Amino acid sequence: MNIKIQGGESGKYxxxxxxxNLVDYLEHExxxxxxxxxxVEHFFSHDQDRVPSAEVIESxxxxxxxxxxxxAKFFVITVSxxxxxxxxxxxxxxxxxxxLKDYVRNEVMQKYAENFGKGLQAKDIMYYAKIHHERNMxxxxxxxxxxxVSRKSLDKRMKLSPMTNHKNTTRGQVKGGxxxxxxxxxxEDA
Numbered sequence: 001m002n003i004k005i006q007g008g009e010s011g012k013y014x015x016x017x018x019x020x021n022l023v024d025y026l027e028h029e030x031x032x033x034x035x036x037x038x039x040v041e042h043f044f045s046h047d048q049d050r051v052p053s054a055e056v057i058e059s060x061x062x063x064x065x066x067x068x069x070x071x072a073k074f075f076v077i078t079v080s081x082x083x084x085x086x087x088x089x090x091x092x093x094x095x096x097x098x099x100l101k102d103y104v105r106n107e108v109m110q111k112y113a114e115n116f117g118k119g120l121q122a123k124d125i126m127y128y129a130k131i132h133h134e135r136n137m138x139x140x141x142x143x144x145x146x147x148x149v150s151r152k153s154l155d156k157r158m159k160l161s162p163m164t165n166h167k168n169t170t171r172g173q174v175k176g177g178x179x180x181x182x183x184x185x186x187x188e189d190a
Contacts, residue, residue, distance in 0.1 A: 001079070001080070001081050001082065001085060001187070001188040002078075002079075002080040002081075002082075002188075003077065003078070003079050003080070003108070003183075003184045003187050003188055004077070004078045004080075005075060005076070005077050005162050005163070005180060005184075006075065006076045006077075006078065007072055007074065007075035007076055007163070008072060008163065012025045013076055015072045015073055015074050015075060015076075015151075016069070016070055016071065016072060016073060017073070018057065018061050018073075019056070019057050019060040019061055019073065019074055019148060020057050020061075022074075022076070022148060023043075023053050023056050023057050023148070024053075026043075026130045026132075026146055026148075027053060027130075029041075029132050029133065029134060032134075033133070038133075039094075041097065041130060041131040041132070041133070042130075043056050043128045043129065043130050044101055044104075044128070044129055044130075045126075045127065045128050045129075046105055046109065046122055046123055046125070046127065047123070049101070051128055056128045056148070059126065059128070059150075060073065060074050060126070060128070060148065060150055061073070063126055063150045063151075063152045063154075063156060064151070064152065065152065065156050066159070067151060067152070067159070071151065072151050072161065072163070073150070073151050074148050074149060074150050074151055075148075075149050075151070075161070075162055075163070076146055076147065076148055076149070077108065077112070077146075077147040077149060077162075078144060078145070078146050078147075079100075079103075079104065079108060079144060079145045079147065079187075080144040081100070081143070081144065083141050083142075086141045086143055087141065089103075093133065093143070096141070096143055097131050097143070100131055100143065100145050101129075101131070104129050104145055104147060105122060106122070107187060108147070108187045109122035109125055109127060109147070110122040111183055111186045111187045112125065112149070112162070112183060112187075113125050115162075115178055115179060115182060115183040115186075116158075116160055116177070116178055117177060118158060120153065120158075120160075123154070124153055124154050124155070125149060125150070125153065125154060125160070126149070126150035126152065126153065126154045127147050127148060127149045127150065128147070128148050129145050129146065129147040129148070130145065130146050130148075131143060131144070131145045132144055132145070132146065149162075160178075161178065162178050162180060162183070163178075163180075164177055164178050
């Protein structure tokens with residue numbers, strides 16, 4: 001399992017403005033899958049399996065109260081299981097897709113929420129994920145998932161950044177923090 005946190009660069013992972021370019025990019029595989037007569041993977045959230053891209057953009061772009069123009073509005077977590085791991089979680093593409101959704105909802109995003117040290121649960125995080133089947137690699141099975149996570153909690157009260165350098169702080173302006181290595185290790189071990 002390989003997990004990477006991205007955001008802040010220019011290009012497709014630019015995160016200080018609208019999420020529309022990123023959402024458009026994440027849909028690139030859908031056109032090819034439709035042409036080939038394959039099922040399209042819809043965006044999913046913590047409690048919905050089929051979230052329209054317009055709703056993803058609107059939700060992310062409107063969850064930015066008290067963030068400055070330069071502040072990150074969202075981050076991207078990419079979860080890439082190995083071919084062997086994918087074979088172990090399902091025999092068919094649909095089984096693997098369902099298992100990855102469960103893994104994101106019950107493991108990755110729960111560990112993400114807990115890692116802030118603020119008593120958060122996965123259900124408190126605004127996120128939308130999209131499964132991709134191709135990475136242009138040499139593996140026969142290349143399924144992976146991109147999770148777009150809002151900088152603000154679902155209730156819009158907390159700023160959450162996996163890029164902070166604070167870890168388990170109890171005093172000062174920032175309480176909690178985020179330990180990227182701990183999050184990745186716990187998620188990869190799950």
